[in-house]
Amino acid sequence: MELFESIFNALASPSLYVILVTALFFLYLWKMRTFSRPGWVVAFAVMTTAFFVIGAQNGDFLKIITKGDNMPIVIMIFSILFTCSLAFRQASVNDMRIEKGEPPLEALDSNKKVLVWPDLIYPEFICTVLLGALFVFWSIAVEAPIEEPASGTRAPNPAKAPWYFLGLQEMLVYFDPWLAGVVFPGLIVVGLMAIPYIDTNPKGNGYYTFKERPFAITVFMFGFIVLWVALVILGTFLRGPNWNFFGPFEFWDPHKIEPLVNVNLSELFWVRMLDTRLPDAALIREAPGLLLLGAYFVITPALLAKTLLKKLFNEMGFARYSVLVMLLLGMGLLLIKMVMRWTLNLQYFVAIPEWFFNI
Amino acid sequence: MGLKEKIADTQIWRSIFRHGYPSTPRNRALAALSNVFLHLHPVKARKSGIKLSFTWCMGGITFFLFLLETITGVLLMFYYRPTIEYAYNDVIAMREHVPFGIMRELHRWGAHMMVLAVWLHMLRVFLTGSYKPPREFNWNVGVILLLLTLLLSFTGYLLPWDQLAIWAITVGSNMARAHPLIGHEGPGASLLAVGDVNLVTPASDIRFGLLAGRFVGAGALLRFYVLHCVAFPLVASLLMAVHFWRVRKDGGISGPM
Numbered sequence: 247m248e249l250f251e252s253i254f255n256a257l258a259s260p261s262l263y264v265i266l267v268t269a270l271f272f273l274y275l276w277k278m279r280t281f282s283r284p285g286w287v288v289a290f291a292v293m294t295t296a297f298f299v300i301g302a303q304n305g306d307f308l309k310i311i312t313k314g315d316n317m318p319i320v321i322m323i324f325s326i327l328f329t330c331s332l333a334f335r336q337a338s339v340n341d342m343r344i345e346k347g348e349p350p351l352e353a354l355d356s357n358k359k360v361l362v363w364p365d366l367i368y369p370e371f372i373c374t375v376l377l378g379a380l381f382v383f384w385s386i387a388v389e390a391p392i393e394e395p396a397s398g399t400r401a402p403n404p405a406k407a408p409w410y411f412l413g414l415q416e417m418l419v420y421f422d423p424w425l426a427g428v429v430f431p432g433l434i435v436v437g438l439m440a441i442p443y444i445d446t447n448p449k450g451n452g453y454y455t456f457k458e459r460p461f462a463i464t465v466f467m468f469g470f471i472v473l474w475v476a477l478v479i480l481g482t483f484l485r486g487p488n489w490n491f492f493g494p495f496e497f498w499d500p501h502k503i504e505p506l507v508n509v510n511l512s513e514l515f516w517v518r519m520l521d522t523r524l525p526d527a528a529l530i531r532e533a534p535g536l537l538l539l540g541a542y543f544v545i546t547p548a549l550l551a552k553t554l555l556k557k558l559f560n561e562m563g564f565a566r567y568s569v570l571v572m573l574l575l576g577m578g579l580l581l582i583k584m585v586m587r588w589t590l591n592l593q594y595f596v597a598i599p600e601w602f603f604n605i
Numbered sequence: 606m607g608l609k610e611k612i613a614d615t616q617i618w619r620s621i622f623r624h625g626y627p628s629t630p631r632n633r634a635l636a637a638l639s640n641v642f643l644h645l646h647p648v649k650a651r652k653s654g655i656k657l658s659f660t661w662c663m664g665g666i667t668f669f670l671f672l673l674e675t676i677t678g679v680l681l682m683f684y685y686r687p688t689i690e691y692a693y694n695d696v697i698a699m700r701e702h703v704p705f706g707i708m709r710e711l712h713r714w715g716a717h718m719m720v721l722a723v724w725l726h727m728l729r730v731f732l733t734g735s736y737k738p739p740r741e742f743n744w745n746v747g748v749i750l751l752l753l754t755l756l757l758s759f760t761g762y763l764l765p766w767d768q769l770a771i772w773a774i775t776v777g778s779n780m781a782r783a784h785p786l787i788g789h790e791g792p793g794a795s796l797l798a799v800g801d802v803n804l805v806t807p808a809s810d811i812r813f814g815l816l817a818g819r820f821v822g823a824g825a826l827l828r829f830y831v832l833h834c835v836a837f838p839l840v841a842s843l844l845m846a847v848h849f850w851r852v853r854k855d856g857g858i859s860g861p862m
């Protein structure tokens with residue numbers, strides 16, 4: 247038990263956790279045909295369940311996972327496992343058919359039309375009754391939480407946003423609120439809305455497939471699983487008092503102290519590399535960061551258009567390509583900043599507090 | 606003629622449903638066509654599209670949860686007063702004084718699951734490529750519905766008026782303070798000024814507008830209550846009608862061409 251707890255506590259350190267999730271994500275996509283086989287899916291489900299069951303021996307952990315408002319996250323983990331397996335299993339089967347020159351499975355009966363009454367209305371009705379019963383049962387079994395009456399002067403520690411926003415709250419650790427709280431959510435919405443207009447690949451419309459649109463699926467799933475779902479899990483289970491990091495089986499000690507040693511890029515550049523004083527003028531002081539960001543957002547797209555994404559650029563045209571690459575680079579920036587924070591203790595690339603402008 | 610057919614042949618039945626018992630293809634088609642609720646469906650659907658393994662019924666489950674939230678929400682409104690004096694005690698009373706008081710539970714678990722169901726629905730739509738032409742617009746209607754679902758849940762979070770509620774909303778709404786230009790701690794806030802007088806201050810910025818005050822207090826509670834119970838549900842129902850209508854008009858649930 248102790249070994250179990252310390253292994254998972256170690257795996258859950260933030261840098262390792264995110265790197266691990268990213269690695270597993272790409273491993274899964276790479277070996278999708280194997281991992282989405284029923285045998286593997288059952289194995290994953292058993293392993294996940296085993297983790298929760300064994301972990302529940304630990305009283306604190308049990309309390310956290312059975313807390314009413316945390317149950318959705320446990321359900322989320324299992325339902326995403328299930329739905330992704332279902333989707334990628336069908337995609338794998340279809341891909342193998344397409345390789346053999348056969349149409350996807352959906353095509354076999356997509357021209358058959360059935361009467362909505364009874365073939366759709368009845369299942370809908372049964373589904374309604376079952377779900378209704380399930381929710382009544384759940385509601386009798388578990389009481390909705392209510393805490394102490396509101397007090398504007400006694401802040402709880404940690405003060406967490408609702409669970410579905412915990413990914414954004416996690417971003418607050420690495421970015422200022424105007425980015426984490428305003429720009430990123432805005433970009434997510436704009437990005438989602440742009441999807442149908444930047445993905446011009448006509449294939450894979452109306453059936454499960456991976457091979458016919460690997461790029462689109464990889465990007466979307468990366469955003470959804472790694473940058474959203476994984477961070478929700480992290481925010482729920484691994485963030486404790488003072489927003490400090492705790493392993494899943496670590497006691498939430500409110501007095502845990504983490505040294506604040508973060509430094510800005512300007513400090514790294516002028517003081518540590520060049521061994522001089524920080525220049526007084528903000529723009530000169532921040533020049534290294536500004537140049538770096540400028541290069542990242544201007545030169546990389548141009549380079550990519552000529553190399554890795556050349557085919558895409560030619561197919562999509564300038565406007566679509568620009569939107570796509572900006573969104574991609576934005577997603578990349580999140581990961582880069584997180585990794586830089588853990589490795590170099592980097593606070594900001596550009597820090598101009600006078601204008602509340604920090605990145 | 607059996608009993609079912611006899612009932613379906615009475616004047617009362619016919620005045621309501623305008624067709625016989627749905628056992629013949631014609632009457633079944635009419636059952637879907639001549640009913641304002643059912644006619645959100647087409648009369649016929651693609652066989653591959655209505656398979657559970659294809660849609661996971663996630664859009665349907667989301668809609669089911671929206672209905673569950675509406676019904677339980679209306680019942681909760683009978684007992685709940687959105688003021689600082691009453692809100693918390695009313696919520697406590699719901700459990701203690703209301704017989705079979707699980708409405709709050711139903712409403713809360715339903716809300717959590719609705720958020721999850723919308724995500725999974727979006728995932729399904731993405732993975733089947735169902736946002737591709739001609740369904741681009743309906744995907745966008747969906748994105749707004751996703752946003753509304755989150756906003757509905759977020760505004761509802763404040764209403765119990767306990768510690769969890771106000772601090773979660775405080776954390777959330779602090780972001781507005783940092784909104785570029787129109788939040789008083791956002792980049793460029795100082796640009797909006799007349800002479801020396803700054804226009805964007807803690808008492809005039811976007812967060813103030815959202816909360817009707819500098820802190821999460823009485824004004825915020827009322828504002829969130831009205832948004833949660835009236836404004837957002839109205840807009841959401843409207844968009845859902847558009848969403849379902851467009852599913853039909855875009856050729857039904859997607860399938861390979």
Ligand code: HEM
Pocket residue numbers: 660662663664665667668671723726727730733735736740743744745746747748750751754845848852857858859860
């Ligand atoms: C309150 C939220 C929502 C409700 C109640 C809802 C409901 C539904 C229903 C009942 C369907 C029929 C097929 C199915 O069940 O999968 C559907 C289809 C669709 N939904 Fe939603 N939806 C919601 C949110 C969204 C979101 C967030 C998106 C995407 C961002 C979206 C995009 C679509 C699209 C593109 C279709 C057509 C799919 C096809 O033809 O295969 N919807 N929706």
